Amino acid sequence: MRGTPLAAAALAAFLAAAAQAQTKSVKIGFVSTFSGPTAVIGNDMRNSFELALDHLGRKIGGMPVQVIYEDDQQKPEVGRQKTQKLIESDKVDFLVGYIWSNVLLASLKPAVDSKTFLITANAGPSQLAGELCSPYVFSTSWQNDQTPAAMGVYMNQRGVKSAFLMGPNYAAGKDMLAGLKSTFKGRIAGEEYTKWPDQLDFSAELTKARAAKPDAVFVFYPGAAGVQFLNQYGQMGLRGQIPLYTAFTIDETTLPRQKELALGVPGAQQWVNDLPNAENKKYVADYKSKYKMAPSFYGAQTYDAANLIDAALTAVKGDIADKEGMRRAMERAEFKSVRGAFKYGNNHMPIQNFYLQDVVKQGDDYVLITKATIVENSQDRFHDRCPMR
Amino acid sequence: MLIFTEQCLNGLQFGLLLFLLAAGLTLIFGIMDLVNLAHGSLYMMGAYFAASLSALTGSLLLGAALALAATLLVGIAIEVVVMRRLYGRDHLDHLLATFGLILFFNELVRLLWGPAALSVPLPDWLNRPIEILPGFFYSAYRLSIIVVSLATALLLYLLVMRTRIGMLIRAGATNREMLGALGVNVRLLFTFVFGVGAALAGLAGVMQAPTLTAFTGMGENILILAFVVIVIGGIGSIRGALMASLFIGLADTLGRAYLPDVLAHMLGPAAAATVVPALSSMLVYLLMAMVLLLRPRGLFPAAGQ
Secondary structure, three states, X not given: OOHHHHHHHHXXXXXXXXXXXXXXXXXXEEEEOOOOOOHHHHHHHHHHHHHHHHHOOOEEOOEEEEEEEEEOOOOHHHHHHHHHHHHHOXXXXXXXXXXXXXXXXXXXXXXHHXXXXXXXXXXXXXXXXXXXXXXXXXXXXXXXXXXXXXXXXXXXXXXXXXXXXEEEOOHHHXXXXXXXXXXXXXXXXEEEEEOOOOOOOOHHHHHHHHHHOOOEEEEOOOOHHHHHHHHHHHHOOOOOOOOXXXXXXXXXXXXXXXXXXXXXXXXXXXXXXXXXXXXXXXXXXXXXXXXXXXXXXXXXXXXXXXXXXXXXXXXXXXXXXXXXXXXXXXXXXXXXXXXXXXXXXXXXXXXXXXXXXXXXXXXXXXXXXXXXXXXXXEOOOOHHHOOXX | OHHHHHHHHHHHHHHHHHHHHHHHHHHHHHHHOOOOOOHHHHHHHHHHHHXXXXXXXXXXXXXXXXXXXXHHHHXXXXXXXXXXXXXXXXXXXXXXXHHHHHHHHHHHHHHHHOOXXXXXXXXXXXXXXXXXXXXXXXXXXXXXXXXXXXXXXXXXXXXHHHOHHHHHHHHHHHOHHHHHHOOXXXXXXXXXXXXXXXXXXXXXXXXXXXXXXXXXXXXXXXXXXXXXXXXXXXXXXXXXXXXXHHHHHHHHHHHHHHHXXXXXXXXXXXXXHHHHHHHHHHHXXXXXXXXXXXXXXXXXXXXXX
């Protein structure tokens, strides 16, 4: 008689597990930064992903979805640990997120080795577009070099003859400055890499910039560092003396604190909030009414990631095991992106337009607007190093 | 030449800011024999108070003054609640307890102010360049940091060397028990010293907030540098803290400014992109290692140690 409660419990558990197996759901692991000063970015991405799920009726590809959010604390080793935990212990079907290129590069191997699809909604290191490309990795953002390359084209159009470059000393910073140099035709007056993420005082480098007397300064300082940089650029009296051109330094997460310091500082982007397609209008309007603030490009890319996964699962009619079918469906990029139509290159990096964004004051608020299209259908310059065809 | 002067001023400003932190840290370590990792958290609280209070009152100066007072109160609260239980115990206990305080304050700040960093906008009279020499402009705000820090250093010197309380502080550093036996209220004295240290850390935070913005975890990085400073300068010695912080500030800034070009010349352009930025940021720790090899007790060790 002692064995009966135990047997009953075991039977109940077995029946529950059997019942669970009937309702198949999609498990998505979301790795981003949710602590520290750059948590605003992670929150924007999470908000956008949740909004996308709302728009899809809380189902992806018609199946119920479970999202597990993990914090990488902006550290590559933590991001890798969390990725491994999501793959091995939570057994997720998709990995989404990855703001930072160094975190993504550290987390790449576990994902690729386990054949888990990884959709990077931000980081686009050059290695990933070239030798390390994988059939299981897709980007809904860009390859790091593409955006500063567009800014280089714009700087040529403006007749800038010499530029002083500054960026943080990690994978993305190096990509960004290399990307600018790939299209900018003027003289490079200086190239400074600052310690990342600790060094927030740029006085030594800004003094060097002033000494070099360039026509313009180009910088890449994402997240909170963009606020600190613009503060110091103004405090040192460089604002108004040397024109500033940026990539990923001014966006909707930093603009509320940069305010008038960002006026007249152009940036390049593949998505700006006022792009005129219907999906984007719905995304921006619903985001603003649900979260009471404007979405940034980080969020727009994450919104697209959800729709990309949805397109893949719909194409294979919910058969998660059909990875080949999902891959081919994703390569066709048949979902409606908020940036407008785009295609994938052989390395699963988008071939897309880049726009000139500028900051204007509307009433009491500062907003980003699209001023022009800088390049159309730009492809990254590493795609021929990728062995995939 | 002017650029070199500007870089020296940058280094001076950074060094003086480090001094504010290191002075409090070395006082607390030297007099109370307390390793206080939470010093960085007091720096962070100063920055956050400055951000909120200057936004609330609309005036940077008033906000800064109130923020100083608030950080002082927080420091005294920490001393009474936590530090009193740590006196006389092993340094490892201090490390554990104050590390816990770091975690506590980081989370508290996130709960009260949210995860986004807070900006402290500068009034126009500070947010402009000043012409120090003909043709040579320097940021008014960084100049004001230099002036305020030097004034504070002077006040600290006067306090420790020329007042009765300063005499009690120096006596307590030499022999705590004797001081208690002479009828001095040592507990109150220690609370006072900790409060002074907290106020100095808060002042550093208040002054850094407009440049760096206030964000969680901002105390940790600068705390490491502050420890490097007091190790190089000599534990318990304020003079050592001043010399060492100026030395480190200038070395770090001038290193970042000139070392990359020098090394790139010597090692070639391929190394310039990869090795050089890393080397120039390691400079401070290399210097600390060298000083410790030559003078293990620091450059200006406090008398009696």
